[in-house]
Amino acid sequence: GAGVSQSPRYKVAKRGQDVALRCDPISGHVSLFWYQQALGQGPEFLTYFQNEAQLDKSGLPSDRFFAERPEGSVSTLKIQRTQQEDSAVYLCASSFSSEWGEKLFFGSGTQLSVL
Amino acid sequence: RKEVEQDPGPFNVPEGATVAFNCTYSNSASQSFFWYRQDCRKEPKLLMSVYSSGNEDGRFTAQLNRASQYISLLIRDSKLSDSATYLCVVKGWSFKTIFGAGTRLFVKA
Numbered sequence: 001g002a003g004v005s006q007s008p009r010y011k012v013a014k015r016g017q018d019v020a021l022r023c024d025p026i027s028g029h030v031s032l033f034w035y036q037q038a039l040g041q042g043p044e045f046l047t048y049f050q051n052e053a054q055l056d057k058s059g060l061p062s063d064r065f066f067a068e069r070p071e072g073s074v075s076t077l078k079i080q081r082t083q084q085e086d087s088a089v090y091l092c093a094s095s096f097s098s099e100w101g102e103k104l105f106f107g108s109g110t111q112l113s114v115l
Numbered sequence: 116r117k118e119v120e121q122d123p124g125p126f127n128v129p130e131g132a133t134v135a136f137n138c139t140y141s142n143s144a145s146q147s148f149f150w151y152r153q154d155c156r157k158e159p160k161l162l163m164s165v166y167s168s169g170n171e172d173g174r175f176t177a178q179l180n181r182a183s184q185y186i187s188l189l190i191r192d193s194k195l196s197d198s199a200t201y202l203c204v205v206k207g208w209s210f211k212t213i214f215g216a217g218t219r220l221f222v223k224a
Contacts, residue, residue, distance in 0.1 A: 031210070033212065035214070040216075041216050041217075042119075042121075042202050042214040042215050042216040042217045043159065043202075043214045044214070045211050045212065045213060045214075048210040048211065050210070055210050056209060056210050056211060058211070059211070091158060091159075103149075103161045103164075104151075104159075104161065104212065106158035106159050106160070107158060108157075108158055109158055
């Protein structure tokens with residue numbers, strides 16, 4: 001596709017439910033990032049993939065958060081047993097390479113509301 | 116202390132004004148620096164990279180001071196369409212790309 005695609009655009013979950021958020025990066029992009037953005041804050045780093053390898057998951061807030069990119073393209077961020085503090089916009093970004101100056105292309109995000 | 120810190124603002128300026136934002140970063144090993152722009156309820160988009168010698172793109176000028184570990188963005192002749200949140204972004208030797216909390220700018224007629 002022309003850009004980074006994320007789905008669903010909006011997700012409402014009851015506390016305790018599991019959710020799965022999908023990211024389809026730009027074709028051929030090696031690097032993929034997940035960010036969490038709370039209202040009024042900047043994007044907070046969650047995890048990074050280079051192709052299918054998850055090279056950094058230091059930003060995942062707890063072991064309820066899990067991300068994968070099994071074939072080096074589409075990625076899924078899974079949140080188990082959601083809690084109210086998980087409510088945020090989850091942004092996915094990709095870049096062509098992992099070079100220092102490489103520009104990030106963001107998807108429109110998934111807005112998660114946990115009730 | 117956050118890795119990247121910005122004044123949240125908001126900055127309220129009239130059209131035509133010049134406005135400057137600063138950003139400080141804590142990791143002296145940081146390698147790449149950027150300014151992104153984020154409109155309300157939209158995704159961040161790259162505004163410009165920041166080079167050691169400073170760089171300009173039209174009305175926008177970015178500067179880097181490695182000794183003091185800060186980055187600046189200057190906007191000249193502000194337009195209504197410049198109203199947005201400006202995010203300072205730093206990338207180090209690791210793969211993390213860290214965003215500041217953003218500075219909100221409102222340009223009024």
